[in-house]
Amino acid sequence: MNKLIELIENAKSIAITGHVSPDGDCTGSTLGLYNYITENFEGKQVKVCLEKPSMKFSFMNGFELISEDPFMEADLLVSLDASDRERLGSRGVMLESAAQSICIDHHITNTKFAKFNIVEDFRSSTCELLYTLLDSDKVSVETAKCLYTGIVHDSGVFKYQSTTKETMDIAGELISKGFDFTKIIDDTYFKKDxxxxxxxxxxxxxxxxxxxxxxxxxxxxxxxxxxxxxxxxxxxxxxxxxxxxxxxxxxxxxxxxxxxxxxxxxxxxxxxxxxxxxxxxxxxxxxxxxxxxxxxxxxxxxxxxxxxxxxxxxx
Ligand code: 5GP
Ligand code: MN
Ligand code: MN
Structure with a gap:
């Protein structure tokens, strides 16, 4: 069992956060983990504490429950896609209020600011890294939509150098869960008003x-x-x-x-x-x-x- 899953199992209340001005990877990874926990673990209180993301991501399950305020009662803080404490904005205080904290990220400039840190800078996205920490059989279509969106955004639709065969394999596993990936790419990546x-x-x-x-x-x-x-x-x-x-x-x-x-x-x-x-x-x-x-x-x-x-x- 990896550290993320071990910490989730041992926690009663969990705060999930990410960086200020959340992008597709940050929104997808925080809501992806939120969906994964609520679907697969019983009796956990989970909150996503994040600056309000763009409405184009509102198709993600749990979007309307996102709160900008820190969840001070959480005993575990999971930080996703943030390279350093300052990037958490006012939600950084949870690093002290939570008994446990884990940072999951792919930025080369990551400062390993949590108690536990899983940082892999060769990953296309935090969503890709997060997927490797989850049980793929337990990833629902709702979780898959979130993680897929993050991979698409941070890889520039599978174009940047950070895209690997594993990125593609994971994206393939995610789309096999069954959702309209063309619509996600068009609506969230290419369309502009x-x-x-x-x-x-x-x-x-x-x-x-x-x-x-x-x-x-x-x-x-x-x-x-x-x-x-x-x-x-x-x-x-x-x-x-x-x-x-x-x-x-x-x-x-x-x-x-x-x-x-x-x-x-x-x-x-x-x-x-x-x-x-x-x-x-x-x-x-x-x-x-x-x-x-x-x-x-x-x-x-x-x-x-x-x-x-x-x-x-x-x-
Ligand atoms: P963007 O230019 O799209 O805002 O950001 C590009 C990348 O740089 C993203 O991975 C983002 O997280 C990171 N980034 C952007 N602005 C900042 C900043 O002010 N501080 C840090 N640490 N990273 C940033
Ligand atoms: Mn980001
Ligand atoms: Mn990212």
Whole structure:
């Protein structure tokens, strides 16, 4: 028996959490584990404590029960898809209030912040790693839908280098449970509403190339993006469009979250962007990383981001 299952068996009340601004992998792994526990273990009180994910994930069973508040009475905390304590936001206090804690994650920058840590940075996604810890015969179609969504999102629909034969095998086992995977991929990964699509167009129109076209970057200030969308999660995917431009090796997208505060996303074809993000106090994976930075966009770009990108391109 692995440590996760042993801890679940010994716990009466369980809090499941993940990182702030939950994405498909974070939402899928937390709700996937929630469904697995409620379906296979009797008499456990289980709560998913998470910032509210995008409504596009509301098809996942248990979505409406997600609460932003910490579950202070839980005796076990399971953290999924979060690389460090700060990524848990206000839910980090459960690391102290729960008698036991386990962190399950695939970020190269993971700090092993829980009492027990299962970190495998070669995994496409936390959902893939989580599946290897579960009894596949006991994975229901509801759990499968959650885990499949996470694998799809973090592997860029089975395209990123982190995708392995095992990723594909697991995805195959999941779809054999029987659900409309085409709809999940279309509705949660590719579709964008009209205004979010226009905003993408605006970013691409104003994007700039640097370093012989090896770097492409786009910037949005708060007033600009908030004219198009109210939910910042609708900017997901903009970075991939910058990365997909011919000749680009590192793509950068930054948008203003508060006065002089920017969320930075970095993507690369082969270069290491996790080290750039880590230098800025963020983290992530070799080819996909992010951070939050403070200051004026022009100055951050000129003094910090572009020099670091140039160094990485030449390194
Ligand atoms: P994204 O650019 O899509 O927000 O994030 C890309 C990857 O970097 C994800 O794996 C995400 O978890 C990680 N990441 C993004 N922002 C941060 C951050 O501020 N801190 C840390 N530690 N990781 C981040
Ligand atoms: Mn994530
Ligand atoms: Mn992930």
């Amino acid at each position: 009209f205004n979010a699509s226009k905003l993408l167009g605006l970013v691409l129109t104003n994007a700039k190339l640097e370093f012989d076209g090896k770097c492409c970057y786009g910037v949005l200030d708060y007033d600009t993006w908030s004219k198009y969308i109210s939910d910042k999660k609708k900017m997901d995917g903009i970075i991939d469009n910058l990365r997909n431009i011919d000749g680009v090796e590192i793509a950068l997208f930054m948008y203003e979250t508060a006065k002089d505060e920017y969320k930075v996303s970095l993507r690369s074809i082969n270069k290491n962007v996790s080290s750039i993000a880590a230098t800025l106090g963020g983290g992530g994976h070799i080819r996909a990383a992010g951070a939050t930075v403070h200051g004026k966009a022009d100055e951050i770009l000129k003094n910090t981001l572009l020099p670091m990108i140039e160094k990485e391109l030449n390194g």
